[in-house]
């Protein structure tokens with residue numbers, strides 16, 4: 309498994325082993341992170357605000373697991389059933405955050421992309437989680453340093469940025485802040501490897517590596533539609549067949565979620581008002597205003613309702 313040059317300078321025996329994982333937010337990302345953690349033999353608890361969101365999360369996991377098992381255990385139905393049940397049994401759910409972090413090795417936060425909400429959540433967790441627990445955020449765009457602002461255990465804080473769909477995408481961006489200890493950073497790199505991911509590292513800069521490049525590209529694609537330069541279909545076809553991307557930018561926006569995309573852009577506009585490549589797209593705002601959040605709601609730039 310490849311690791312970053314920063315990672316190569318670290319001593320992998322320095323890190324601790326993660327056995328228990330708490331995922332806060334069981335949406336698109338949280339469900340994928342929980343699934344991958346459980347598939348790699350970790351005990352997992354998912355926390356969300358309501359039982360119905362947790363039920364939805366378990367449904368996402370089961371559908372994804374079935375896709376994986378169909379390939380992995382093509383000739384071994386019993387093996388597939390055992391795999392399914394073993395993974396399922398490693399995942400618990402709750403709506404009580406304090407209970408969920410009682411004895412966990414790591415917290416991975418994957419809630420709404422809003423700075424104040426994340427800060428408030430981590431302040432609470434910091435007060436109740438055991439001293440050894442590492443706290444991480446899966447934020448797409450917010451500064452990890454700011455998210456950790458009110459947390460005492462700065463040495464045990466970091467960013468773990470996964471990619472959608474988590475069971476398929478191989479990358480994990482691991483971000484350290486100025487207070488992150490070498491032991492914590494190494495633990496996060498080791499954990500990424502244990503999850504089967506390839507890790508890269510980046511300073512705590514807007515969007516880290518992938519989103520710093522991806523978000524301006526996606527926004528410009530939306531602006532092309534606004535200007536009437538090309539249709540969504542032609543933009544997507546062009547980038548798939550002309551640039552070799554698995555999805556076109558408009559399809560990808562719908563896949564990521566337009567509400568999350570808007571949160572990212574709004575957050576950046578507030579933090580970096582003079583950066584031209586982070587400017588909002590009126591069309592994106594309009595579609596979100598109509599309650600269309602992409603694939604997960606059945607409509608976005610495209611319509612997915614049957």
Ligand SMILES: CCCCCCC[C@H](O)CC(=O)SCCNC(=O)CCNC(=O)[C@H](O)C(C)(C)COP(=O)([O-])OP(=O)([O-])OC[C@H]1O[C@@H](n2cnc3c(N)ncnc32)[C@H](O)[C@@H]1OP(=O)([O-])[O-]
Nearest residue numbers: 372375448470471472473475476523526554555564569572
């Ligand atoms: C303006 C602001 C925007 C912000 C954006 C930033 C967001 C964020 O912070 C960063 C990101 O995540 S950026 C986003 C980063 N993400 C991207 O860029 C994604 C780009 N898209 C892709 O890579 C591909 O289109 C997919 C892999 C999604 C689907 O592949 P496909 O070929 O089109 O369709 P296929 O044939 O259906 O599936 C292929 C294989 O994958 C398997 N599978 C799929 N989903 C699965 C699941 N949930 N579970 C399990 N398995 C799943 C499937 O079984 C199959 O396996 P096989 O062995 O071939 O039979």
Ligand SMILES: NC(=O)c1ccc[n+]([C@@H]2O[C@H](COP(=O)([O-])OP(=O)(O)OC[C@H]3O[C@@H](n4cnc5c(N)ncnc54)[C@H](O)[C@@H]3O)[C@@H](O)[C@H]2O)c1
Nearest residue numbers: 333334335336337338356357418419420421447448472564
């Ligand atoms: N969608 C993507 O492609 C993607 C990729 C990488 C990172 N991210 C980041 O991951 C995070 C989650 O994104 P998502 O796409 O999974 O969003 P989502 O809307 O699918 O899920 C968010 C979940 O968090 C829950 N939630 C909100 N506030 C909560 C709280 N205070 N406590 C517990 N649960 C709470 C919601 O009920 C929901 O189930 C965001 O920070 C986003 O920027 C998203």
